[in-house]
Amino acid sequence: MKAVLFGASRGMGRAVARLLAARGEKLFLLEHDLEELHRSARDLEIRGAEGPVGVGHCDLLQPQTFAPALEQAQRVLEGFDTVVVTAGLFALQEELERDAELTARLLAADFTNTVLFCEEARKRLLAGGGGTLCVFSSVAGERGRKPVILYGAAKAGLSRYLEGLDHKFRAVGLKTVCVKPGFVKTSMTAGLKPPPFAGTPEAVARRVLKAIDRGRPEVYVPSPWRGVMCVIRCLPRFVMRRVNF
């Protein structure tokens, strides 16, 4: 496997990258903070990634960086067959309601720009004969819920986009894996009270890697969230209006 990872310096991205490194895969990292990136690359090399781990500058808030970054990854890896996108922004609903500028940034990062990045990645994967595109969406996109209206809306759009990709391109060899994390203890959720079934990045990464290997189009992590979301999807509107989750 030759994998490009966008956002592997932190949280779940870091955990996925470490599992891939331990298997001896070839990796290329993309992020906006180059110093962090170099440190992460050294870490993955020591943990067993094959050859030097390449790095490239790529900023989720600057779509013009996407194509050159993937271009560079393709050159260094001599083609890639897997792309994992964990980069994203998160903010609490109250903060977003107060700050329109932050809202614009979050919507752009989590929907528009993530989709633009996936489009660039998709073209290159298809040109190379297919592969796996694994993108972290969220259970927040499953239903319009009070605490995650804006973030959830962006993730809902992203999930639909990935579903569409899967329908159209699986037959020609592009597998799309849409990861839907529930509550996972990362810097994104630091300070929030963990609900039941809160997961760790390491456990999430193991499950995600299995999904990538098997090409499953959709994976809930940690696994109990599949059941939880199944119930929430079925709740009628008058219930959703009353509850606060």
Add this chain to the structure above:
Amino acid sequence: MGRQPYKSILAGWGRHPVVEGLVYKSENLAAIVGAATLSRGLGRSYGDASLPANAHSPVADTTWANRLLSFDPVSGLLRAEAGVSLYDLNRVFLTRGWFVPVSPGTQFVTLGGMAASDVHGKNHHCEGSFGEHVRRLKLALADGRIMECSDTEERELFRATIGGMGLTGHILEVEFSLRPIPSPWVWCESERLDDLDAITAGLKEAAHAWPMTVAWVDCLARGKKLGRGILMKGRWAEIGEAPRRLFSWKRRWRVPFQFPGFVLNRASMKLFNLAYFWKHIPRHRAGVMHPEAFFYPLDGLDDWNLIYGRRGFTQYQCVLPCETDNAPLRRFLELFRSLGGSGFLCVVKDCGAEGKGLLSFPRPGLSIAVDFPVHPRKTQALVDRLNELVIEEGGRIYLTKDAFTRAEHFRAMEPRLESFNAIRRRYDPQARLRSALSVRLLGDNF
């Protein structure tokens, strides 16, 4: 997120004391330590060493700063961020034939914590404590300066930081050499011995031939049986001795909930000690052991501190100079028994030479560690009496385990404290970096 502090309930492994504190946590440790008054790793120190001085003094949680930064596969020299856990390190390196030069009794500790506590292990009589093997440290000082220190640069700061309980600066990176090992397995010989003399003589004798030794002692046995126990000696197994099957990691279990307080009483502890002693049915036993079972027997049970219930527990560990005989240790055990102390796990280990750390625990003699549940009235008195004995014998206590010692007792047993304080003041005149432990023992007040 992440860069904002959040409220959290904090406690050491003994779950006493428990406080509410503000926590910064981020993958980018250097970015958050500036706002924090203390760094804390996995919180495996037993008492208040990892707790903030008060509810308004934020701590920096280092556990996400867990990247390996450089590794030389020829010399074994490793540089890593302070939050890398020994567990993680073992998973990466043990099957590749490398191991830390010194390992404490649990792998759920961070490298930063290992340096700040200057941990020791079963091989202390040969290798000294962890600090002896630390080549360099990268620190963030109280005034925000980032500094490298080692035996040759900022030597005094280096010596004060090793075993300095995180009070001299936030440890950001640790550099030390891993040791090559012939196989991931351990050859272990153990012996059931009937009294304290046999145990201490056994430790002394084994020290010459074995790189790793430790003894478990039944601290509830009395009279002639006082100090009976099991002596363990170990070394890394050669390739020929190692089992043919593939090396795999041990399965871990979890204590699902906090036990009610009555579960642990004198009778149940006595039963446990008896069972542990007689589980070793043959007098001698020898064979290959899994490294996790040998080094980290309690790590197989996650959250085992919940067994002690709501009140929590403490561990008392001291080292007693025993140049001529084991009489000081005997007096300690007799005092402990006569004060009504009872504990599950009582571990005796011989210590080698004193290290470079200015406040490091180990010194030549015999170290004894015993766990006991916290009792709202009795525990303070028990620790006070034990401390008085330790002062009389010229020994000292291990700060990493401590939650009850009084400042005057600590000063009496620690002649090196003045020089530590002087260096600490030089780098941090206002004592901006502080912990609940430093408030209690070093007189940091507001």
